[in-house]
Amino acid sequence: MIEIDAGPLKTRELNDQLRDMMLAGIQKVVIRNVCGQRYIGTRLYSPDHRKMEIEIFGTPGNDLAAFLYGHRITVHGNAQDGVGNTMDQGEVVVEGRAGDVLGFSMRGGRIFVRDNCGYRTALHMKEYEDKLPVLVIGGTSQDFLGEYMAGGIVILLDLYGKGHKGNFMGTGMHGGAIYLRGVVEKEQVGSQVEISPLDKLDREILDRYVSEFVERFPDLCLSKEEILKDEFVKLAPKSKRPYSKIYAY
Amino acid sequence: MPRIRRELYNKEICACSIFGAMNRDGERFTGKGVMLAIANMHVRGNGLGGGFAAYGIYPEYKDYYAFHLMFTGNSPEAKRSAKVGFDAFLCENFDVVSDEEIPHSDEAVVSDPPLIWRYFVLPRKQGEEALLSDEDYIVKMVMRVNTEIENAHVFSSGKNMGCFKGVGYPEDIGEYFMLDKLYSAYTWTVHGRFPTNTQAWWGGAHPFSLLDTTVVHNGEISSYGTNRWYLEMYGYACTLQTDTEVIAYAADLLMRRQKIPIEIVAKILAPPIWNSIDRMDEKEKKLLTTLRMVYGSLLMNGPFAIIIGQTGKMIGLTDRIRLRPITAATRGEMFYLSSEEASIRLISPKLDSVRTPNGGEPVVCELNNIRTVLE
Numbered sequence: 001m002i003e004i005d006a007g008p009l010k011t012r013e014l015n016d017q018l019r020d021m022m023l024a025g026i027q028k029v030v031i032r033n034v035c036g037q038r039y040i041g042t043r044l045y046s047p048d049h050r051k052m053e054i055e056i057f058g059t060p061g062n063d064l065a066a067f068l069y070g071h072r073i074t075v076h077g078n079a080q081d082g083v084g085n086t087m088d089q090g091e092v093v094v095e096g097r098a099g100d101v102l103g104f105s106m107r108g109g110r111i112f113v114r115d116n117c118g119y120r121t122a123l124h125m126k127e128y129e130d131k132l133p134v135l136v137i138g139g140t141s142q143d144f145l146g147e148y149m150a151g152g153i154v155i156l157l158d159l160y161g162k163g164h165k166g167n168f169m170g171t172g173m174h175g176g177a178i179y180l181r182g183v184v185e186k187e188q189v190g191s192q193v194e195i196s197p198l199d200k201l202d203r204e205i206l207d208r209y210v211s212e213f214v215e216r217f218p219d220l221c222l223s224k225e226e227i228l229k230d231e232f233v234k235l236a237p238k239s240k241r242p243y244s245k246i247y248a249y
Numbered sequence: 250m251p252r253i254r255r256e257l258y259n260k261e262i263c264a265c266s267i268f269g270a271m272n273r274d275g276e277r278f279t280g281k282g283v284m285l286a287i288a289n290m291h292v293r294g295n296g297l298g299g300g301f302a303a304y305g306i307y308p309e310y311k312d313y314y315a316f317h318l319m320f321t322g323n324s325p326e327a328k329r330s331a332k333v334g335f336d337a338f339l340c341e342n343f344d345v346v347s348d349e350e351i352p353h354s355d356e357a358v359v360s361d362p363p364l365i366w367r368y369f370v371l372p373r374k375q376g377e378e379a380l381l382s383d384e385d386y387i388v389k390m391v392m393r394v395n396t397e398i399e400n401a402h403v404f405s406s407g408k409n410m411g412c413f414k415g416v417g418y419p420e421d422i423g424e425y426f427m428l429d430k431l432y433s434a435y436t437w438t439v440h441g442r443f444p445t446n447t448q449a450w451w452g453g454a455h456p457f458s459l460l461d462t463t464v465v466h467n468g469e470i471s472s473y474g475t476n477r478w479y480l481e482m483y484g485y486a487c488t489l490q491t492d493t494e495v496i497a498y499a500a501d502l503l504m505r506r507q508k509i510p511i512e513i514v515a516k517i518l519a520p521p522i523w524n525s526i527d528r529m530d531e532k533e534k535k536l537l538t539t540l541r542m543v544y545g546s547l548l549m550n551g552p553f554a555i556i557i558g559q560t561g562k563m564i565g566l567t568d569r570i571r572l573r574p575i576t577a578a579t580r581g582e583m584f585y586l587s588s589e590e591a592s593i594r595l596i597s598p599k600l601d602s603v604r605t606p607n608g609g610e611p612v613v614c615e616l617n618n619i620r621t622v623l624e
Contacts, residue, residue, distance in 0.1 A: 035289060035595050036289050059590050059591040080591065099590070099605060100605070119608070142571075143608065144570070187528050
């Protein structure tokens with residue numbers, strides 16, 4: 001394990017160091033005093049698929065884990081906007097809240113956020129064949145959750161009793177599924193989206209990812225069963241081409 | 250054939266940065282912390298604009314209006330000559346109790362600074378002007394200076410507060426005016442980047458202000474034309490060549506002249522969309538529909554996150570679908586607003602609460618006791 005003091009480092013310097021460490025074969029890095037440095041974990045592609053474990057103390061800047069290629073990042077604190085932007089594979093765990101556009105265009109891997117998240121969560125998240133992004137939020141999200149969502153799985157657990165107050169959920173959604181613990185009004189959801197109860201397959205999906213969530217946040221002292229016994233609803237697109245009648249071709 | 254490496258486009262990450270810090274007990278602190286905080290968002294700026302608003306900085310002159318003036322021009326003579334023109338106007342219409350050049354440090358990295366002067370004044374109303382309130386008189390005179398006196402711009406005109414702004418990174422502007430050494434304020438707001446869609450010039454930097462209302466803004470007001478025409482009917486002349494100016498004047502019109510509370514003002518500047526209004530109960534629907542009809546021309550269209558400063562008050566607001574970020578945080582008696590949480594954590598690592606308010610929902614911080622700064 002190796003430590004970096006990010007205090008004096010600019011975005012590029014920090015990411016250069018991380019890249020050098022990955023190329024040198026280091027597998028675990030702890031970064032302390034992070035304060036707004038962007039794109040942490042981004043330039044860590046290697047043809048031989050090297051994987052690192054990165055622990056962050058402080059507040060990482062925007063686009064944390066953008067294009068993440070199989071690494072595992074833990075943030076001991078809050079994250080800002082754009083976590084997991086176009087993330088490819090790997091895992092991000094945020095022991096706090098996340099900002100806007102969490103999981104934007106995410107196309108693989110997992111993100112677990114302990115608390116709430118901001119606007120436009122999972123905006124245009126997508127899936128393809130064996131690539132299936134999964135995003136689990138302990139709290140809830142603000143407006144435009146799953147806007148233009150094309151694939152993947154989003155789970156909102158509302159563990160802190162706030163209820164789902166977000167509006168315009170799933171506007172333009174044409175793929176994937178959003179699971180909400182609790183209830184949601186029809187008016188909060190885009191017209192392209194169907195609200196339905198869970199079937200057996202949905203239950204299996206929830207079971208798997210809620211267990212993973214609980215494992216990652218032992219401090220919450222919650223069991224999977226406690227969470228899963230409550231009512232959930234599923235949001236899924238009515239059509240795979242919601243705008244087919246609008247476009248001329 | 251080997252591939253030739255193409256020239257990589259060097260991306261500029263720009264987006265504006267805004268930051269605000271207020272002590273609810275009215276205790277004053279220097280600009281050092283906010284300079285560090287805004288410098289932490291350096292990549293959001295581009296060095297073409299930066300500025301600060303500071304409240305409570307002139308307690309010894311708190312009963313006088315503090316005018317901050319910029320005299321621009323291509324040569325020192327031109328700047329001096331603009332000042333001569335302004336001074337003549339000022340002596341006719343105000344009693345001046347004190348004036349001086351605003352101190353600055355020549356070591357700071359800024360380009361082509363104008364001559365910057367401050368005056369502490371009382372209105373000298375004559376004839377029919379006696380019917381105007383002091384504040385309306387100030388507004389009228391500020392508009393006259395900015396439209397009629399060549400190369401003279403009033404960029405700050407409130408009591409016991411002041412704006413400091415120019416072309417450069419905000420931390421450099423702070424250094425230029427020595428805000429970390431010379432001034433203590435209970436509220437600081439600050440902005441980095443440059444005036445939207447126009448050339449960078451000293452008057453075009455944020456904050457934009459009138460009387461004690463100041464605005465720093467991240468975003469772009471695409472309804473600027475409509476807003477400007479509407480405000481002109483009420484005597485506001487937009488002379489600073491960029492969009493944010495209209496928010497400052499709209500805030501003055503709605504909050505000072507029409508005495509509308511901020512909760513309603515937010516619904517005028519950033520009204521809910523019609524779909525949302527349709528779902529409200531009858532009473533709310535009627536209110537929101539009426540506001541949209543009466544004040545349609547003050548709807549600020551386009552993305553924005555703003556911090557409005559006023560005596561004893563700091564307000565954060567975003568557009569109705571929050572297309573620009575703002576984070577609100579508290580620690581003890583301190584209240585913070587910022588484009589990014591990390592900047593708040595830099596100067597206050599431990600926070601009692603952190604949240605990102607909903608679009609169109611104002612977050613307001615008021616002094617626990619307004620008398621602490623007025624008396």
